[in-house]
Amino acid sequence: MxxxxxxxxxxxxxxxxxxxxxxxxxxxxxxxxxxxxxxxxxxxxxxxxxxxxxxxxxxxxxxxxxxxxxxxxxxxxxxxxxxxxxxxxxxxxxxxxxxxxxxxxxxxxxxxxxxxxxxxxxxxxxxxxxxxxxxxxxxxxxxxxxxxxxxxxxxxxxxxxxxxxxxxxxxxxxxxxxxxxxxxxxxxxxxxxxxxxxxxxxxxxxxxxxxxxxxxxxRSNAAPRWLVDAPDAPAGWASAIPGVTHVQTTGSRTVVEVGRAQGAEQAVLQAALATGTVREFAPQRASLTDLFRDVVSAEPAAGDTPDTTSTTKKSKRSFLSKGSAA
Structure with a gap:
């Protein structure tokens, strides 16, 4: 072919x-x-x-x-x-x-x-x-x-x-x-x-x-993400949980990114239950936008330089070397 x-x-x-x-x-x-x-x-x-x-x-x-x-x-x-x-x-x-x-x-x-x-x-x-x-x-x-x-x-x-x-x-x-x-x-x-x-x-x-x-x-290389709907949880409740590396909250719904250690998601669930009612707890599939954002939001790696042939709309963010090279 x-x-x-x-x-x-x-x-x-x-x-x-x-x-x-x-x-x-x-x-x-x-x-x-x-x-x-x-x-x-x-x-x-x-x-x-x-x-x-x-x-x-x-x-x-x-x-x-x-x-x-x-x-x-x-x-x-x-x-x-x-x-x-x-x-x-x-x-x-x-x-x-x-x-x-x-x-x-x-x-x-x-x-x-x-x-x-x-x-x-x-x-x-x-x-x-x-x-x-x-x-x-x-x-x-x-x-x-x-x-x-x-x-x-x-x-x-x-x-x-x-x-x-x-x-x-x-x-x-x-x-x-x-x-x-x-x-x-x-x-x-x-x-x-x-x-x-x-x-x-x-x-x-x-x-x-x-x-x-x-x-x-x-997606298989990305850290696991979980959605938690905890209406009684105070602001910032998930940030202090061991193993949580990313938190995004919209209203009562919080998406957390956790490490791959066994039971990491259970620690999130227990912390949510400690705040009161949990209406939803479910794994989230990372979108390509999520995967891309994970890469570009990091600091530039050593030796990275921009493409000088494009002078318009230069991104202020660079890439983190994640995943496998093609």
Whole structure:
């Protein structure tokens, strides 16, 4: 089965290390969610895969061979920044881009008509891109990535600016492409969407892949969480319980994170019962948002440096090296 491999990519800008042995793989038919704080190295990795940037070391391979200029013709790439000609009409632009990938005029026109219809912008084929709403520009950008029927999809924040209906349409398209055998890689800050859509997820910190796997696999490495509904409990009642490492309270409901020592959850239950009535005591499944927050809320590890290719919306929080490297 053909696989897209990102193998030990490193990239530095002077003394700043943007990528540090970044490695992961995406199999044919798989959707891989690439998540991390702004500036963590996601866009840099994608740009190197597409040949927009050159790596200092490492290699990108498809089906065991280097992803060279010829092989990149089979990639559908959607950059985070708009990569369209703003004063060119939507239909003309998509046909032009399809022709650049080797389609005949007839095939390019048919592909343009297919994808503008699928993505809900068929009525805007004769409109300049700059006249479209941001959401419709995003739809056209995705059409540009799909119009040549790529074997691989690499998408940087494809859901940004989309309404819920458009998100559903785009999610369906990505799943359809994966079902047809394409490996699909996309980055997103919409973690609930990533959790729902992706087969596997990779969490990036400061240019390194620090955790990867299915959400269930990532969840298995997380500390156990328990929900306690104790309406009579005073504020802060759970903070002093031995073994409790995290407390989040909303009204009478408290979620605690406990260590893995045997009986740790029973200590929480006994402390709750000591305050009065306990209406609920149940284990909680950590969401991808919870898992991500556990990583990014920690102090930077020694030697971590930000991705210098992104200067907007730099996160004030870095990643904690948790989980297994990809």
């Amino acid at each position: 053909p696989t897209l491999e990102i193998d030990n990519l490193s990239k530095s800008y002077g003394s700043l290390r943007a990528l540090d042995s970044m490695s992961f793989s995406v199999a044919s038919g798989e959707i891989f969610g690439f998540v991390g704080s702004n500036g963590a190295g996601k866009s840099t990795t994608m740009r190197i895969a597409l040949g927009v940037l050159a790596a200092d070391s490492g290699e990108v391979r498809w089906d065991g061979a280097p992803l060279d200029v010829a092989a990149r013709r089979a990639v559908g790439y959607m950059p985070e920044e708009r990569g369209l000609y703003p004063k060119m009409k939507v239909g003309e632009q998509l046909v032009y881009l399809a022709r650049l990938h080797g389609l005949s005029p007839k095939a390019a026109t048919a592909a343009m008509e297919l994808w503008t219809e699928r993505l809900g912008v068929a009525a805007r084929r004769d409109s300049d891109v700059q006249s479209l709403s941001l959401g419709n520009q995003q739809r056209v950008q995705l059409a540009a990535a799909l119009v040549h029927d790529p074997e691989i999809l690499v998408l940087d924040e494809p859901f940004s600016g989309l309404d819920p209906v458009a998100v559903d349409v785009m999610s369906g398209v990505l799943r359809e492409k994966a079902d047809q055998g394409a490996p699909v890689v996309f980055s997103s800050h919409q973690l609930e969407l990533v959790e729902h859509l992706c087969d596997r997820v990779g969490i990036v910190r400061a240019g390194r892949m620090v955790a990867s796997g299915t959400v269930d696999e990532l």
